[in-house]
Amino acid sequence: xxxxxxxxxxxxxxxxxxxxxxxxxxxxxxxxxxxxxxxxxxxxxxxxxxxxxxxxxxxxxxxxxxxxxxxxxxxxxxxxxxxxxxxxxxxxxxxxxxxxxxxxxxxxxxxxxxxxxxxxxxxxxxxxxxxxxxxxxxxxxxxxxxxxxxxxxxxxxxxxxxxxxxxxxxxxxxxxxxxxxxxxxxxxxxxxxxxxxxxxxxxxxxxxxxxxxxxxxxxxxxxxxxxxxxxxxxxxxxxxxxxxxxxxxxxxxxxxxxxxxxxxxxxxxxxxxxxxxxxxxxxxxxxxxxxxxxxxxxxxxxxxxxxxxxxxxxxxxxxxxxxxxxxxxxxxxxx
Ligand SMILES: Nc1ncnc2c1ncn2[C@@H]1O[C@H](COP(=O)(O)OP(=O)(O)OP(=O)(O)O)[C@@H](O)[C@H]1O
Numbered sequence: 001x002x003x004x005x006x007x008x009x010x011x012x013x014x015x016x017x018x019x020x021x022x023x024x025x026x027x028x029x030x031x032x033x034x035x036x037x038x039x040x041x042x043x044x045x046x047x048x049x050x051x052x053x054x055x056x057x058x059x060x061x062x063x064x065x066x067x068x069x070x071x072x073x074x075x076x077x078x079x080x081x082x083x084x085x086x087x088x089x090x091x092x093x094x095x096x097x098x099x100x101x102x103x104x105x106x107x108x109x110x111x112x113x114x115x116x117x118x119x120x121x122x123x124x125x126x127x128x129x130x131x132x133x134x135x136x137x138x139x140x141x142x143x144x145x146x147x148x149x150x151x152x153x154x155x156x157x158x159x160x161x162x163x164x165x166x167x168x169x170x171x172x173x174x175x176x177x178x179x180x181x182x183x184x185x186x187x188x189x190x191x192x193x194x195x196x197x198x199x200x201x202x203x204x205x206x207x208x209x210x211x212x213x214x215x216x217x218x219x220x221x222x223x224x225x226x227x228x229x230x231x232x233x234x235x236x237x238x239x240x241x242x243x244x245x246x247x248x249x250x251x252x253x254x255x256x257x258x259x260x261x262x263x264x265x266x267x268x269x270x271x272x273x274x275x276x277x278x279x280x281x282x283x284x285x286x287x288x289x290x291x292x293x294x295x296x297x298x299x300x301x302x303x304x305x306x307x308x309x310x311x312x313x314x315x316x317x318x319x320x321x322x323x324x325x326x327x328x329x330x331x332x333x334x335x
Pocket of ligand 1: 063067069
C-alpha cells in the first residue's frame, strides 16, 4: 500500500501550520424596531500551531470555543480574517479544489453518504468525483471493507444502517481518495462501546499504515487517550494548552473514578492515598484517583484484599478538565 509519504507539501515540521490566524464574524443584532446593531465576534484569535506529517492530534475545547471555525478554515470553507494558514503547502481558501484531493472530512453528526442509495453507490460516486484511478479505488475499497467490516453492508441503503455502521461507512468514504489529512469531528458520538472500539482501532491502524495526519475534535477523552499523543485545548479562539494528555490532567489536577462492585456491602475501602472513596451505595463504591496515574496498581491492591464482582474506570469529561485547568491557573495568578 502506498504510504503517501512523498506526495508533497508542507515539510515535516509544519504539514498543517497556522501563524497568528484570526477569524472575525460580523453579526447583526436586532436592538429595536428597524434598529440593528453590528457586533464583531472574534471566533479565532491569533491562533498559531503546527502539526507534523503523520501526527494524530486531539483538538478540544468547550462549546463555542472556535473548533469548527478552525476546521472550516483548514478545509477552505471559511477565509481567515488575518494571519497565515497552510495545509500540505496549500492555502486552503485560495485553492480549495486542489486541497480537496489532499483532505478527508468526517462529521459525526452529519453524513456525506447518499441517504437512499446502497452504501456502495456512494463509494462509486466518490470514485468518479475524485477521479480515483480504478485499480487504486479497488485496492482502497477492499482495504476499508476489510478494516471496517463493511462487507455485508455495501448493498444496504444508508438510511437502514445503524449509527455505528453509518459512521464506519462515512469514514471509508472520506478515505477512498487517499487524503493526507483527515479531520474528524466527534467520530464516536452516540456510538456504543463496541463501535467506538472498532472506529478507534481503525484510526490507529490507518495512522500506522498510511501516516495519515489526523486532527480529531471530540468531547470523549477516551478518544484522545487511546489515539492522540498530543492534545490542543482551545477556548475563546485562543490556544490554552498544547501537549500530552497527561499534562492536561496535571494542569487541571483532574481525577478518574474507579467504580468497584463488591460481593456484598462493606465499609469504605481503605485505598492508598491520594486515591479515596468518594461514594458508597450498597455493594458499589466509587474511588477517585489522579487521572495522570495508571489505575493498575489501585485495581491490583483492591482485588487482592476485597471480594470483587466487577470494576470499571470512568474518565473525567473534557469540560470538567478544562474548568479545573482554569481554576488552577486563576489560583496560581492570585498569590
Ligand atoms: N457564521 C458565523 N457567524 C457568526 N458567528 C459565528 C459563526 N460561526 C461561528 N460563530 C461564533 O464563533 C464562535 C466560535 O464558534 P465555533 O462553532 O467555531 O465553536 P466550536 O468550538 O466549534 O463549538 P461547538 O463545540 O459548540 O461546535 C462562537 O461564538 C460562534 O457563535
